[in-house]
Structure formats: C-alpha cells, structure tokens
Amino acid sequence: MLSNSCRIQLESFEGPLDLLLYLIRRDEIDIYDIPMAHVADQYLKYIREAHDLNLDIASEYLVMAATLTRMKSRSLLPIHRIDGEEEEDPGAELRRQLILYRTFREIAKELHRSEETWNDIYTSPGERDRWSIDNTSVEPGQTSLMDLLRALDNLSEDEIELPSQRIQRKLLTVSECIQTLEQIFHTGDLISFRSIVGLKPSRTKIVSYFITILELIRRGWISFHQAYPFAEIELKRTERWTVDS
Amino acid sequence: MILDRLAREVEALIFASDASLSIEKLCEYTGSGKDSVHQALDRLNKAFLDQQHALIIIEVAGGYRLATDKDFGAIVSQLFEGRKPGKLSRAALETLAVIAYSQPCTRMAIESIRGVNCDSAIRTLLERDMIRISGRMETPGRPLLYSTTMVFLEYFGLTDLDHLPRSSEIAELLCMSSSEMEEKDLFGAADGE
Numbered sequence: 001m002l003s004n005s006c007r008i009q010l011e012s013f014e015g016p017l018d019l020l021l022y023l024i025r026r027d028e029i030d031i032y033d034i035p036m037a038h039v040a041d042q043y044l045k046y047i048r049e050a051h052d053l054n055l056d057i058a059s060e061y062l063v064m065a066a067t068l069t070r071m072k073s074r075s076l077l078p079i080h081r082i083d084g085e086e087e088e089d090p091g092a093e094l095r096r097q098l099i100l101y102r103t104f105r106e107i108a109k110e111l112h113r114s115e116e117t118w119n120d121i122y123t124s125p126g127e128r129d130r131w132s133i134d135n136t137s138v139e140p141g142q143t144s145l146m147d148l149l150r151a152l153d154n155l156s157e158d159e160i161e162l163p164s165q166r167i168q169r170k171l172l173t174v175s176e177c178i179q180t181l182e183q184i185f186h187t188g189d190l191i192s193f194r195s196i197v198g199l200k201p202s203r204t205k206i207v208s209y210f211i212t213i214l215e216l217i218r219r220g221w222i223s224f225h226q227a228y229p230f231a232e233i234e235l236k237r238t239e240r241w242t243v244d245s
Numbered sequence: 246m247i248l249d250r251l252a253r254e255v256e257a258l259i260f261a262s263d264a265s266l267s268i269e270k271l272c273e274y275t276g277s278g279k280d281s282v283h284q285a286l287d288r289l290n291k292a293f294l295d296q297q298h299a300l301i302i303i304e305v306a307g308g309y310r311l312a313t314d315k316d317f318g319a320i321v322s323q324l325f326e327g328r329k330p331g332k333l334s335r336a337a338l339e340t341l342a343v344i345a346y347s348q349p350c351t352r353m354a355i356e357s358i359r360g361v362n363c364d365s366a367i368r369t370l371l372e373r374d375m376i377r378i379s380g381r382m383e384t385p386g387r388p389l390l391y392s393t394t395m396v397f398l399e400y401f402g403l404t405d406l407d408h409l410p411r412s413s414e415i416a417e418l419l420c421m422s423s424s425e426m427e428e429k430d431l432f433g434a435a436d437g438e
Contacts, residue, residue, distance in 0.1 A: 014335055015361030060361045096422075100358050103418060107346070108338040110410050114401040115332055120318020121402070123265075123303070123310040145378060146371050 016064035017101040019046060024098070031095055040072035067094070172204050177212035185222075185237050193233040219244065248292055251277055252285040265308030265399070306398035307405050330373060340366040341375055341397070345406070346415045349379045349390035367391065375400065
C-alpha cells in the first residue's frame with residue numbers, strides 16, 4: 001500500500017474513474033462498501049492539489065467531484081423511506097462504472113502486452129505496405145472517408161479555392177406585412193388568411209403573414225375564427241387597430 | 246528433413262500472398278483437405294524450427310502468414326526506420342479495447358465507460374486504420390458507429406474477434422445492470438495489478 005503522502009499528479013490518470021480506482025486500491029476499500037465521505041474527501045484533495053499546481057483540470061474530473069460530493073451529503077443524511085418504495089442506491093451506478101472501466105483498463109494492458117510482442121514480429125508482406133511512402137493503385141471500395149480527409153489535409157490551404165455562391169434571402173418583415181394589411185383590410189371586413197397570402201404563396205410569405213396575424217391578435221387589432229383544425233382562418237379587423245395606431 | 250510436395254505448395258502460397266491466407270483458401274488452391282493442410286503447416290513449422298530459420302508461419306487475422314522470429318525484431322526494424330508508427334498511448338488502447346468488445350459503438354458509449362472525452366483517441370485510431378466508421382446509429386443525431394479493422398487484428402496478432410481475451414465474460418458484463426453486478430461480486434474477484 002502506498003502511503004497517503006505519496007503525491008501522484010493528476011496527469012498520470014486516464015480520467016476520474018482511473019483516479020477513483022487508484023484511491024480505492026490505495027486505501028484498500030471494499031468496492032461494495034465504499035465509505036462515501038472518505039472517498040469524496042480523498043478525491044477532492046487530489047483535485048485541489050492539481051488546482052494548486054495550476055494544472056488544467058478536465059471538466060470530467062469536476063463532474064465526478066460534484067457527483068461524489070452529492071453522494072457524500074446523501075450518505076450523511078438520515079434516509080427517509082416511504083413505505084413500499086425502494087430507495088435507489090446512488091452508489092450502484094458508480095460501482096457499475098468502476099467495474100466496467102476497470103475491466104477495460106485490464107484489457108488495454110493486455111493489448112499493450114500483445115503490442116509489445118508483435119512489435120518485434122514482421123509478417124510477409126502485409127503490414128509493410130501501409131508504411132511505404134506512396135500507396136499506389138487503389139481498388140474501388142478500398143478507400144474510406146479517412147483517406148479523403150487525409151488527402152485534404154495534405155493539400156495546403158492556399159491552393160484550394162472553393163467555388164462559392166451567395167444565395168440572397170428575401171426578407172418579409174412583420175412590419176411590412178402590417179403595412180400591407182392596413183391598406184387592404186378595413187374595419188369590420190371579414191377576410192380569410194388564404195386570401196391575404198394569395199395563390200401559390202412562398203413559404204416565407206405564409207410564415208411572415210402568420211406571425212403577423214398572431215401579433216395582431218395579441219394586440220387585439222383583429223379577431224379570428226377557425227371552425228375546426230386546418231379549416232380556413234377568418235379574420236376580422238377590430239376598432240382597436242385604428243384607435244391604437 | 247525433406248519436405249513433401251503439399252508442404253512446399255503451402256509454403257509458396259503463404260510466401261507469395263499479399264494478405265493472410267485462410268485455411269479454406271489454402272485447401273482450395275492445393276486441392277487438399279483441411280486436415281492435410283494443417284498437418285502440412287505443422288511440418289513446415291517443424292522444418293523451420295529444426296533448421297533454425299528466422300521464419301515461422303503464424304495464424305493471424307483469420308489466416309496464415311510467414312513471420313520473422315521476434316529475436317530479430319531489432320535488426321529488421323532498421324528497414325522501416327522513420328516509417329513505422331509508434332506504439333499506442335494508454336488512452337488509445339483503452340478506447341480500442343472498448344470498441345473491440347462493444348462494436349459497433351458510438352463515441353458516447355465509449356466515453357460513458359472511460360469517463361473521459363475520447364475525441365483525440367478516436368482520431369488517432371482512425372488515422373492508424375485500427376478502427377473505421379462502420380455506419381450511423383438510427384437514433385436522434387444519428388451518431389457515427391465505430392468498428393475495428395483487420396489492421397487491428399494483425400497489429401495485436403489476433404486470429405479473429407472471438408479470440409479477444411476474456412471475450413464471453415466481457416460480453417456478459419456489458420449487458421449487466423448495476424444490480425446484477427452487485428450479485429456477482431465481480432469486484433472482489435482478483436485485482437491483478
């Protein structure tokens with residue numbers, strides 16, 4: 001067991017789970033009975049130390065710090081049980097994560113050992129092709145998106161001039177719509193939404209006028225009637241329009 | 246020891262092939278049965294061994310390959326100086342481990358197991374052809390799915406994905422909920438470091 005004073009820098013850990021596993025091992029803690037207060041304190045101690053050393057602390061470490069702090073505070077409070085309701089163990093999910101991560105960490109170590117072994121073995125001819133400087137002749141279906149991205153990377157930026165075209169968007173503002181409506185729409189008139197936008201209206205026109213209608217209804221300048229969903233919307237100009245404007 | 250015709254045919258095929266040759270291919274080309282080809286391979290390797298050759302036939306990525314003895318790793322590596330990529334980082338290895346066992350899988354799935362951002366590890370693995378984008382998951386956002394490649398198998402000397410270490414145990418583990426894990430008492434079992 002390593003002594004508590006042994007300082008290991010945060011950089012040597014592959015994330016918060018790795019650090020937690022280290023602490024659990026160091027303090028010989030049973031994963032099924034994690035003393036939440038103790039582990040949370042130890043974890044935060046590391047984060048603070050890293051902070052004091054002006055290290056960049058990845059956000060994942062801070063998320064874990066918050067989770068542990070919450071679990072610690074829960075473990076200190078008396079558990080209030082409602083009859084027939086099973087209290088969910090907040091530690092269970094963390095344990096699951098730790099077990100899974102630990103397993104994959106072991107597998108990564110095994111892969112590393114295979115890598116070491118196979119690093120000294122050269123097969124015929126296969127892998128060497130990939131190390132050669134230029135890869136000639138490519139069969140259809142043999143390339144991937146990565147090849148394309150790599151090729152793009154190899155081109156220096158100033159050599160590429162991508163063709164560009166500016167698409168103008170026609171704007172139809174709500175105030176423009178109100179102005180138009182003011183002219184065609186007289187107090188007491190009954191007018192349908194369809195007749196406002198006209199035949200074959202553009203999408204922009206429908207949307208703009210619809211928003212305008214909503215705005216006018218909100219102001220109380222017009223009233224509306226729709227018999228059933230998707231039926232014609234009938235609008236009526238009220239006296240307030242003239243009064244307010 | 247004088248090698249028979251079949252063993253020498255197998256040797257020629259494996260030597261000249263540009264990819265590892267499966268047992269089925271070897272049978273097809275030599276017109277022999279699986280048992281005979283397996284025995285021929287054994288005889289070849291015995292001959293290599295008896296005569297202290299620096300070569301051996303190995304089974305990797307679903308087929309057979311001629312390979313150099315690891316004792317000559319240092320001397321052979323001179324041929325590829327500056328071209329051979331370096332070893333994978335711990336982050337890359339962990340990411341690769343997760344992908345290997347849960348493929349095809351999304352970046353989110355990898356990150357939920359590792360508990361850290363895996364962007365750069367994934368990029369490294371894609372660049373080294375260890376993994377590939379194998380599709381998209383049909384969920385909101387349609388995230389990319391990653392799978393391992395043949396290069397991965399060859400690099401780690403694996404015959405196929407079934408030969409990943411502890412494969413059935415980990416497949417089971419990945420499907421378990423937290424309460425099922427509690428019952429299994431997995432954590433108490435061996436902490437081999």
